[in-house]
Amino acid sequence: MSKSGSTSKISRRTALAGLSAGAALLAMPRLGRAADETIRIGFPTPLTGPFAAEARDQVKCAELAVKLVNDKGGIGGRKVELLVRDDKLNAGEAATRTLELIEKDKVHAVVGALSSAVQLAVNEVTRARGVIYVSISQSDTINEAKDFSKYTFHEALNPHMTTAAVARQTLKKGMKVAHLVADYAYGHEMLRGFKRAQAAIGADNVGEILHPFGAADYSTFMPRLMSMRPDVLCISNFGRDQANAIKQAVDFGVKQQMKIVVPVILHNQRLAVGPDVFEGVVGGANYYWGLEAQSKSAAAFNAAFKAANGGAIPTDYGAYGYSGVGSLLAAMQAAGGTDTDKVVDALEKLQYDLTKGPQHYRKCDHQSVQSVLVLESKKKAAMAGENDLFAILANDTGSDDMLRSCSELGHAT
Amino acid sequence: MDLSLIIMQLLSGIALGAVLVITALGLTIVFGMLGVVNFAHGALFMIGAYAGLYLASLTGSFWWGLLLAPILIGAFGMLIEFVLIRRLYGRSIDDPLLLTFGLSYILVEGVRIVFGSDGIPFPTPPQLIGVLDLGIGFFPRYRLFVIVLVAVVLLALWLALEKTRIGLIVRAGARDPVIMQVLGVDIGRVWLAIFGLGVGLAALGGVLAGPMRSVNPEMGSLVLAEAFVVTVIGGLGSIVGAVVAGLMVGISISLVALFAPEMATIVMFALMAVVLLIRPQGLFGVRGRTA
Numbered sequence: 001m002s003k004s005g006s007t008s009k010i011s012r013r014t015a016l017a018g019l020s021a022g023a024a025l026l027a028m029p030r031l032g033r034a035a036d037e038t039i040r041i042g043f044p045t046p047l048t049g050p051f052a053a054e055a056r057d058q059v060k061c062a063e064l065a066v067k068l069v070n071d072k073g074g075i076g077g078r079k080v081e082l083l084v085r086d087d088k089l090n091a092g093e094a095a096t097r098t099l100e101l102i103e104k105d106k107v108h109a110v111v112g113a114l115s116s117a118v119q120l121a122v123n124e125v126t127r128a129r130g131v132i133y134v135s136i137s138q139s140d141t142i143n144e145a146k147d148f149s150k151y152t153f154h155e156a157l158n159p160h161m162t163t164a165a166v167a168r169q170t171l172k173k174g175m176k177v178a179h180l181v182a183d184y185a186y187g188h189e190m191l192r193g194f195k196r197a198q199a200a201i202g203a204d205n206v207g208e209i210l211h212p213f214g215a216a217d218y219s220t221f222m223p224r225l226m227s228m229r230p231d232v233l234c235i236s237n238f239g240r241d242q243a244n245a246i247k248q249a250v251d252f253g254v255k256q257q258m259k260i261v262v263p264v265i266l267h268n269q270r271l272a273v274g275p276d277v278f279e280g281v282v283g284g285a286n287y288y289w290g291l292e293a294q295s296k297s298a299a300a301f302n303a304a305f306k307a308a309n310g311g312a313i314p315t316d317y318g319a320y321g322y323s324g325v326g327s328l329l330a331a332m333q334a335a336g337g338t339d340t341d342k343v344v345d346a347l348e349k350l351q352y353d354l355t356k357g358p359q360h361y362r363k364c365d366h367q368s369v370q371s372v373l374v375l376e377s378k379k380k381a382a383m384a385g386e387n388d389l390f391a392i393l394a395n396d397t398g399s400d401d402m403l404r405s406c407s408e409l410g411h412a413t
Numbered sequence: 414m415d416l417s418l419i420i421m422q423l424l425s426g427i428a429l430g431a432v433l434v435i436t437a438l439g440l441t442i443v444f445g446m447l448g449v450v451n452f453a454h455g456a457l458f459m460i461g462a463y464a465g466l467y468l469a470s471l472t473g474s475f476w477w478g479l480l481l482a483p484i485l486i487g488a489f490g491m492l493i494e495f496v497l498i499r500r501l502y503g504r505s506i507d508d509p510l511l512l513t514f515g516l517s518y519i520l521v522e523g524v525r526i527v528f529g530s531d532g533i534p535f536p537t538p539p540q541l542i543g544v545l546d547l548g549i550g551f552f553p554r555y556r557l558f559v560i561v562l563v564a565v566v567l568l569a570l571w572l573a574l575e576k577t578r579i580g581l582i583v584r585a586g587a588r589d590p591v592i593m594q595v596l597g598v599d600i601g602r603v604w605l606a607i608f609g610l611g612v613g614l615a616a617l618g619g620v621l622a623g624p625m626r627s628v629n630p631e632m633g634s635l636v637l638a639e640a641f642v643v644t645v646i647g648g649l650g651s652i653v654g655a656v657v658a659g660l661m662v663g664i665s666i667s668l669v670a671l672f673a674p675e676m677a678t679i680v681m682f683a684l685m686a687v688v689l690l691i692r693p694q695g696l697f698g699v700r701g702r703t704a
Contacts, residue, residue: 049631053531183675212678216626216635217429220670220677223421223550243532243627251537251553251625253544272532272627 039080042101042110046089051114051239053268057318064308065325075332091121098125108338111324113137116185127151134328136320140189143365145410153366155324161402162263162284163193165372170261173202178230182237183210190236190263206230218245222252234261243269247277267315270389278377285373287319301355323354364406370398417549422671428556430663431563437643437655439614445650446587446607449509454615455637456517461486461616462623466535475538483617490612524630532627642681646688648698
């Protein structure tokens with residue numbers, strides 16, 4: 001796996017062989033944890049399955065973050081290596097791969113996961129073994145005291161922040177809201193977030209439908225959703241589910257009667273079904289390349305990504321891969337190595353600005369405090385180019401007020 | 414819960430069932446006549462969607478894609494039969510099963526390499542965009558079209574099998590291929606045509622499903638599972654069974670979605686379990702059949 005640094009290993013191997021003969025050869029992997037050795041970051045993500053498009057962007061961006069650090073000579077002279085594993089969007093698979101990464105590949109930290117359920121499984125494994133985990137999938141649960149550990153960091157937005165920002169842009173007092181929700185952790189958390197925001201604004205809930213995760217057909221839910229006669233339909237699902245659900249809602253003429261709102265509007269899914277289907281759909285986002293008009297960090301990130309990927313632009317979930325790995329590496333830089341306690345300390349103190357403006361991990365729950373974007377999908381005629389997908393409706397600056405309080409989450413304050 | 418809602422729900426179920434019927438039909442015909450369990454059926458469904466999309470963008474018309482993709486992919490199916498499957502007749506049923514299983518991986522990876530693994534948009538034909546006011550509610554024009562087209566294809570297929578000389582040979586060939594050969598019929602050509610027909614139906618299902626969901630390399634895997642459930646419920650090899658079971662599954666999913674939406678996917682498997690308990694050979698299957 002590690003190509004660089006092999007010469008120094010060989011020299012140590014010969015030295016050790018002189019001391020303890022053949023036994024040293026067997027012990028090599030363990031003795032390998034020395035200061036000059038490669039820094040290994042485990043990266044489980046669902047390369048196969050309905051979130052594959054988003055997962056591949058995460059990997060590209062994570063690789064970019066690693067490359068930029070290596071180009072500058074690594075961390076304290078040590079090269080960084082990214083070990084990507086396919087978690088197949090399955091919690092059991094993710095736990096096994098993560099365990100392998102820790103036990104067999106001896107990674108120094110883990111970044112990754114794309115599904116809210118899978119990240120909790122990864123977190124179970126990493127926190128039990130005292131390995132740092134930076135999650136880049138949306139979750140509220142991971143902030144809460146029962147799932148938290150000092151090794152757990154959450155770089156992604158959480159459903160509470162996302163739904164609050166989206167609701168502020170789309171809901172008004174007295175509006176009727178219906179929900180179509182994927183029946184697993186992500187959907188449930190988004191629904192809870194929307195309902196909390198709805199209650200604060202004074203909008204009414206007229207009904208909610210839970211759909212099986214990964215469904216290909218949503219037509220059977222449409223007549224009932226239409227009969228609820230809402231002003232706004234919130235579709236809380238992810239990946240291909242989002243594309244299919246919106247496409248079929250539009251086929252049924254839903255947009256003529258109500259506005260479609262999603263917690264997270266996905267770049268790749270908008271590409272997958274085209275501008276006409278997504279036209280007018282509003283949703284939250286952590287990142288959109290068009291932010292470069294108002295943010296120098298975004299412009300720099302776009303430029304670096306384009307240079308490394310033949311002119312392609314980075315996407316929302318890709319940006320998480322970049323800032324998740326990037327913030328970890330910045331903390332390792334500050335801590336002067338991979339000592340877990342020192343890196344945790346450095347992450348807690350870290351102020352970083354990698355893709356869109358200042359971010360930091362809140363002390364009590366290690367949630368990244370960051371800006372939230374609200375985007376609206378443009379109609380075809382309004383697009384300046386093929387990448388001009390969304391209009392930025394809001395760019396809410398990150399603050400602690402966006403998050404649930406530390407005491408609400410069960411943390412000692 | 415008013416009546417119009419239930420009728421709308423029934424209609425969604427029939428539209429859903431129509432695509433199931435077309436895909437399950439191809440699977441069941443190939444099994445019934447050739448004794449081949451085609452595990453590449455889902456992948457060929459997906460290839461059909463891509464071919465339809467490609468041909469539609471090449472000719473500028475959805476209708477050419479709809480017409481040509483099943484023919485082209487059907488011909489590709491004949492090539493598969495001629496080059497690969499033919500060699501396995503007379504051997505254990507597992508051999509063609511494993512062959513087609515491997516083939517499905519090759520096809521899916523092939524599409525990933527050529528078209529990428531991201532979903533790509535398949536626009537609805539402009540004539541069928543929008544909804545039709547049925548008096549009790551709105552229903553997408555395209556889905557109504559799918560119901561009608563599937564009904565026409567079924568009728569044509571029934572006429573071809575029951576009323577023509579070729580249909581007679583096909584039916585006889587399924588009953589007793591040896592006697593057919595003794596009578597001087599080249600059974601190999603019949604099997605070639607049947608496999609092509611089965612694959613063509615899978616491709617037709619793919620093109621029809623294209624404008625309803627996003628087109629991606631994995632779209633066939635779920636469809637394969639559904640098609641198997643439908644053929645098992647209807648009885649392996651039974652054409653009538655595939656039609657009845659396809660509609661039954663579609664309508665069940667739809668009605669369950671009305672009352673317990675999170676159960677919508679499971680109901681199909683529950684239905685299969687119940688049928689297998691009561692009638693292990695399926696609704697229209699023949700008991701003890703070993704193909």
